[in-house]
Structure formats: C-alpha cells, structure tokens
Amino acid sequence: MQQTKYNVTAEQIAIDLETLTDGIFEAVTERRNHFLVLTFTNGQRFRIIVQEQTSPQNS
Numbered sequence: 001m002q003q004t005k006y007n008v009t010a011e012q013i014a015i016d017l018e019t020l021t022d023g024i025f026e027a028v029t030e031r032r033n034h035f036l037v038l039t040f041t042n043g044q045r046f047r048i049i050v051q052e053q054t055s056p057q058n059s
Helices: 010-021
Strands: 027-032 035-040 045-049
Touching: 010 027, 010 035
Parallel strands: none
Antiparallel strands: 027 035, 035 045
C-alpha cells in the first residue's frame, strides 16, 4: 500500500478533539485557537493543548 503525504494543522486536530469529546464527557467544551478548555459539572477545568512538535525530544 502506497502512503500519501499530507499535512494536518493543529487547528484541524483541535476541531476533531472537540468533536470526539462531545458525548464522551459531561463537560462544556470551549475551543480557543489550538487548545480546548473542558469544564466539568463538578467544577474541574482542563486545558488540552494541540501543538506540532517539529523536533524530536527525549521522552
């Protein structure tokens, strides 16, 4: 199978994540540029950042 090269953006991934979280979490989702803010009914808030990593880093 031949692989096709393509480019994705951080914005596209953030939109996909927002779509996926709808219906999975009982939270209000707010998208701001390249990150999502999830606010749960118990008051907890999380920020999920989507950022391209352009150089390898040690794990």
